[in-house]
Amino acid sequence: MLFRIQPVEGRGNGVVATSKITKGTRIHAESPFITLLSLDDAPNPQALSELVLQQLRSATRDEQRAFFSLTNIHGNNMPIILGIVQTNALAFGPGGEGGVFLTGSQFNHKCLPSACSKWNSDLGMMTVHALRDIEEGEEITITYINFETHDVRQKTLYDGFQFICTCETCTLPQEMVNEMDADIQEIKNIDLHLKSSNLPLDESLGLAYRQRYLIESKSLDLAHAPDTYDLVAKLAAIRKDYTRAKIFSERHLAVVMTEGGPDHPDTKRQQEMDDYLASILEKHYGPRIPYHFPLFEVESWLWMQHQLPPEVYEGEGESEGDSQDTADESGYDGSSEEEQGVWSADEDDTFDVEALD
Numbered sequence: 251m252l253f254r255i256q257p258v259e260g261r262g263n264g265v266v267a268t269s270k271i272t273k274g275t276r277i278h279a280e281s282p283f284i285t286l287l288s289l290d291d292a293p294n295p296q297a298l299s300e301l302v303l304q305q306l307r308s309a310t311r312d313e314q315r316a317f318f319s320l321t322n323i324h325g326n327n328m329p330i331i332l333g334i335v336q337t338n339a340l341a342f343g344p345g346g347e348g349g350v351f352l353t354g355s356q357f358n359h360k361c362l363p364s365a366c367s368k369w370n371s372d373l374g375m376m377t378v379h380a381l382r383d384i385e386e387g388e389e390i391t392i393t394y395i396n397f398e399t400h401d402v403r404q405k406t407l408y409d410g411f412q413f414i415c416t417c418e419t420c421t422l423p424q425e426m427v428n429e430m431d432a433d434i435q436e437i438k439n440i441d442l443h444l445k446s447s448n449l450p451l452d453e454s455l456g457l458a459y460r461q462r463y464l465i466e467s468k469s470l471d472l473a474h475a476p477d478t479y480d481l482v483a484k485l486a487a488i489r490k491d492y493t494r495a496k497i498f499s500e501r502h503l504a505v506v507m508t509e510g511g512p513d514h515p516d517t518k519r520q521q522e523m524d525d526y527l528a529s530i531l532e533k534h535y536g537p538r539i540p541y542h543f544p545l546f547e548v549e550s551w552l553w554m555q556h557q558l559p560p561e562v563y564e565g566e567g568e569s570e571g572d573s574q575d576t577a578d579e580s581g582y583d584g585s586s587e588e589e590q591g592v593w594s595a596d597e598d599d600t601f602d603v604e605a606l607d
């Protein structure tokens with residue numbers, strides 16, 4: 251066992267590492283003890299109680315005891331069973347299904363968590379993987395919420411779990427919180443823009459680069475940050491730029507592998523896409539990835555960097571100064587695609603992204 255459950259100051263019980271855990275390690279896997287049909291529908295308390303009672307009756311005494319020892323933040327405001335369910339239910343299914351986990355429900359929240367909880371429909375289990383190295387004695391945290399600005403995060407956590415988040419991110423000085431919120435909003439705007447407009451690939455990559463820059467260099471990798479690599483891999487594949495698609499696909503594969511492990515459906519799907527791209531490259535072109543260039547040049551080539559046309563960005567949170575900064579960082583030397591070693595695929599190579607979704 252890589253962790254133990256113990257009291258954590260200001261957060262009730264929590265999950266604490268009993269040894270050093272390296273990034274990508276599966277920390278925990280567990281089937282739901284109580285399964286709920288939907289966390290999205292306002293539950294009819296009577297029906298919910300009945301559903302939970304039915305499942306409790308078929309549990310062992312030890313399991314029942316473990317269920318009743320879970321935290322109930324609702325006190326006398328509702329029947330005890332409902333209080334426990336509402337405090338501990340985690341969402342997992344695509345239709346808003348959720349459940350209570352005897353161990354997994356004891357992970358506390360942080361906006362910049364050290365671990366990722368993910369529902370694995372193939373295993374019928376929630377898994378928890380380390381998003382970074384975690385030290386012995388450190389609390390292992392997950393996130394309960396989506397990628398949001400400070401006030402939205404606080405409201406969601408208070409409404410759903412009745413606590414005020416005091417994590418490092420939420421307690422930054424107001425000026426830094428404002429700056430971070432502006433960056434988060436810009437990341438979300440870019441995501442919407444990339445998904446809703448049919449931009450030429452170089453413009454999409456320019457925006458995507460900016461998104462990745464904001465997420466990585468400013469430590470905004472709050473859980474559920476938009477997955478830039480997934481999107482640009484698909485955009486490049488649709489435009490038959492299989493070399494770039496393959497590189498972005500490898501990066502996305504690394505992300506889903508860390509978050510869900512090799513047996514997660516997302517990882518398997520991405521592996522399938524990656525193998526397919528590899529087979530196209532192998533069959534028609536052989537390796538064209540310019541790894542013999544210095545890393546900086548490969549990155550610059552990969553993202554097709556040049557200054558973004560201002561109209562792409564207008565009104566979406568970026569100042570002119572910022573845009574200029576990005577262009578300056580790019581190192582784009584103005585050489586043509588051919589000079590940079592980029593090739594185009596045959597007409598017959600049609601990448602069916604839908605089939606992989």
Ligand SMILES: C[S@@+](CC[C@H](N)C(=O)[O-])C[C@H]1O[C@@H](n2cnc3c(N)ncnc32)[C@H](O)[C@@H]1O
Pocket residue numbers: 260261262263264320321323337338339355356357358359360411412413414415416417
């Ligand atoms: C799913 S339970 C987590 C385990 C819980 N701490 C326990 O003692 O069983 C959710 C509750 O834990 C507490 N909690 C989780 N994350 C917290 C945080 N970052 N700060 C304060 N309380 C937190 C809140 O009371 C929340 O309603």
